Amino acid sequence: MSDEEKKESDKVDQSRRNFIKNSGLTIGGLVLGGVAGGLIGSNSATTKSQTTTKPVKSHETKEFTEAMQFFSRKEDFDTLAAATECIFPEDENGPGAIALRAPYYIDKQLASPWGRNVNDYRKRPFKDGQTPLNRGEIFLQGIRKLDEEGEKKFQKSFRELEEAEQIEILQDFESGKVKLEYVTSAEFFAMLRQSTLEGVYCDPLYGGNKNMDGWKMKEYPGAQMSYANVIESKEFVKIEPMSLSDHF
Amino acid sequence: MAKKMHKVNVVTVGVGWTGGIVAAELTKAGFTVVGLERGPEKTRKDYMHTHDEIKYDLRGEIEHNLTKDTFTVRNTLKEDAVPIRDKSNSRIGTGNGGGGSHWGAQTHRYYPYDFEIKTKTIEKYGKNKIPKNMTIQDWGITYDELEPYYDKFEKMAGISGEPDPNYPDRSNPYPNPPLKKAEGMRMFHEVTKKLGYKPFTIPAGTVSQKYTNPDGETLNACQYCAFCGYNACEYGAKADPVVTVIPTAQKTGKFEIRNHAEVRRVLYKGKKATGVIYKDTRTGEEFEQPADLVVLTSYVFSNVRLLLLSEIGKVYDPVSGKGVIGKNFTDHHLVSGVRGYFKNKKFNNYAATGAFGEAITDFTGDLFDHTDLDFIHGGQIELRITGDTPISSNFVPSGTPSWGKEFKKQSLYYFNRNLMLFSQKAVMPFKEHYLDLDPTYKDDWGDPLLRITWDYSDNDKRIHEFINGKCKEIMTEMGADIVDENPMPGHYTGYLAFQHNGGGAIMGANPEISAVNNYLQMWEMDNLFVCGASAFPHFGVTNPTTTVGALTYRATEGMIKYLKDGGGQLVQVEKEAQLI
Ligand SMILES: Cc1cc2nc3c(=O)[nH]c(=O)nc-3n(C[C@H](O)[C@H](O)[C@H](O)COP(=O)(O)OP(=O)(O)OC[C@H]3O[C@@H](n4cnc5c(N)ncnc54)[C@H](O)[C@@H]3O)c2cc1C
């Protein structure tokens, strides 16, 4: 390492060390501050979760990031929202996918390079059931098919159905019974399920896991800097979560 | 016409673990080295803010994109292969540090048995123990010959550990004490000891205390922050080429890294390599880098593909079993084991390092009697704490739905109430498992992709069943209320999770059955060395990098000798060739 680089790397180490100190922990594993609570940026306020399929804006602040980047039809977004809520419903443990803003997370991801499969191998030929569609195309097709199936089975769009009816349709998708073009309904369902869980448990920086409530339900501490002082603990140590915005 | 660059002593293709080791050792010995690296520059400044499951664990931010190229996969010779398309199914390093920037740093050695597997198996059980198509062979080196180089790698990387009681004596202790023990590890230790096994803490390159290596590079103490396996370390606590061998090479003033430089061919005249051809991946402009010594350090797949594209060495034929380039490919990504659910006990599953756990090796190699078993080798069993992240860890007892109310309830309840026993198993090579060039799919420059022909063998399935039985017994004894087994998948689907592949340019005692000698020098081209797990004739039970590192350190001695002595083969072909 040149002197220049050495200095640079010392600076980096120093900034991490300061961070750990600020978080109430030290590098050597000695506990300086309390483990539970007291960490910077911890936020114990919980949002009241909602059951409607329409995401409800928080009362205190306007969320300027909660609008559609990928979708153009609001009805597609609403059907997606209803489907995510079936996968991760609100219950006595806490909020469901909608209150946690998973649908907004999915919208943002579909508008990102990931939604267009930018980092994947896309050269033809697509054989043996490999899909030529990108993720955005699969979502749009799948969501509209959910509505079609709703109309066919229960004469209503998916988003207007009772939960039990919605679940029945999603089960058909999951088992691959519904026919889609150039992709199976089971593949679409697997993506929907995975994206819902991502929206529920991602770092809030991505637009989901509102207030870190997904993490709180799971007793997951998020983006902590150090566990050197809890690693040997015999008992479970509950730590208020921290997000990447606290690292900034 | 390719633009010709100034000649150097050594050119490495790739600057990951093996490229970094070669650069450090050769520049320290006074030679000039150019490292051509297809990926971007990376320094510790790029490692901040990596506690992000979406960006690193799921989307593989610092891993190779499949935009330009990928691999194709099929199970048998009769099928057409299809490409791995989704980046999340191919977790392979790129940029300075390669896979070494985002590895788990689990660092076991292989066993004496591994290096002489064929001889020792026949000695003990007779020829018939080895199935007809299983192409195991001795490595052309013994454990004792490699031991000093294991030691050298471990000291460079600051490995923290305690001796595995089943290994032969070490020449030196690990340079750092083992990592701390979490509650689950203590439970495993107690139970396995009671059952008569020999538990020990997994050796790791996530260092247990501040450490300065013999090259003067300093690693900080690990924070058990858990964003380790797919993430680069924010603290400089994980052994990584970017914080160890690369700066060691750079401070000599004799090492230049050229990024965005993708090597396409090794150039040669007759039996002598003259350099390589590479492209700037941004402009497509082509360059020639002449060198006295060409070293492939580009991981298994690129190493083998470059040999095939450059038409160096005899191409392996899976029907006749003749030829060497592409031979004995193995995939080591299948993990056996069990998950135990505890109704009334919670663990700090969120805290861990990349390779955090307690292990037993009593069922590996020939450490147990195989007389009545219909497989050879075995698997290691470890209580492994991976630092559960919330998206990827939604474990529920079998029979629970995978979404909806019940799923949510159970996945929340058991998130911190489960423990995992994890087993990596040895993978044996077979005649029809190999690498070659795909006839259909191409990369952005129009070159054929590498094709993988591989599937699980009966040997894999039998070890899986055997090891899962042992895991169940241990987990039950540890007090789990529910114990679920990892299932054995029907077929290999081409999921490359953590750079655990071997073979394709294997080492051995003679050129009939191997591509490189025990200095990783090509038998057919004295000034071409091929470093990496591409040299493994089979895959041992545990992770590859310690053995890759040891072999590469030894190879650098050969390279230095070659450059000083004016060339030639470093190894004489064994007269009593062990032919298959
Ligand atoms: C998630 C993960 C976890 C892992 N955990 C462990 C572990 O716990 N223990 C363990 O032992 N191992 C582990 N590994 C494996 C370990 O990273 C590899 O064994 C090691 O990095 C191999 O070293 P290498 O030099 O062969 O390849 P790399 O370190 O990957 O370096 C190869 C370099 O070559 C470059 N390259 C490739 N092709 C070209 C080309 N044509 N032109 C120019 N450059 C090229 C690549 O970009 C890369 O930088 C893990 C890997 C991953 C991805």
Ligand code: SF4
């Ligand atoms: S677990 Fe340790 S080595 Fe791994 S990233 Fe965290 S601090 Fe670094």
